[in-house]
Amino acid sequence: MNILGFDVGGTKISAVLGDEHGKIKATIRKPTIKHLGKNRLRDQLFEIGDQLIKENNVKKLDGIGVIFAGLVDQEKGMIITSPNILGLDNFMISAALKDHFRADVVLENDATGATIAERLFGSGKNTDNFLYLTLSTGIGGGAFVNGKLMRGQHGLAGEFGHMVIMSNGPTCGCGRKGCLEAIASGKSVSRRVSESITAVRDS
Structure with a gap:
């Protein structure tokens, strides 16, 4: 299986391509683009994910996990608010990622x-x-x-x-x-x- 993971923090975004057993196949780490709002963060996640998929010849993603430094609604797949990245209130991040990558998304608070x-x-x-x-x-x-x-x-x-x-x-x-x-x-x-x-x- 191919699982894409994003750790979205106030300083950096870490992304991994792994499997259901926790084995990491590839990683990318980039500074978080802050204060530019929902669309820019969304596009940054698209770019990072697309890079991992292309560089590792992934034909199909089986799932996506996102952990985020802020208050989230896990069931709705929504960022409620973030103290360290402004402009993301009520951001339906799971729906955006699912639409782009064509895979189910699980969202959690980063510490959880x-x-x-x-x-x-x-x-x-x-x-x-x-x-x-x-x-x-x-x-x-x-x-x-x-x-x-x-x-x-x-x-x-x-x-x-x-x-x-x-x-x-x-x-x-x-x-x-x-x-x-x-x-x-x-x-x-x-x-x-x-x-x-x-x-x-x-x-």
């Missing part, structure tokens, strides 16, 4: 998808209870309890990065102040270091 992958292929393969934490441009995670993925009432069970830990802290991409992601994510730490260096130079 990584948690599922860890359960299937990684360190969580032989355990029914574990917590998974991601630290990148943003912060997220997921958990399996008694062999079941914990999604939460609105699919937000793994959104650790948007727990408020400092009531008057910096503004997060989600709009609230003091989220863990606004303080400790890779993007936030980089910004704070840059601000500190600038302050020292100006003192």
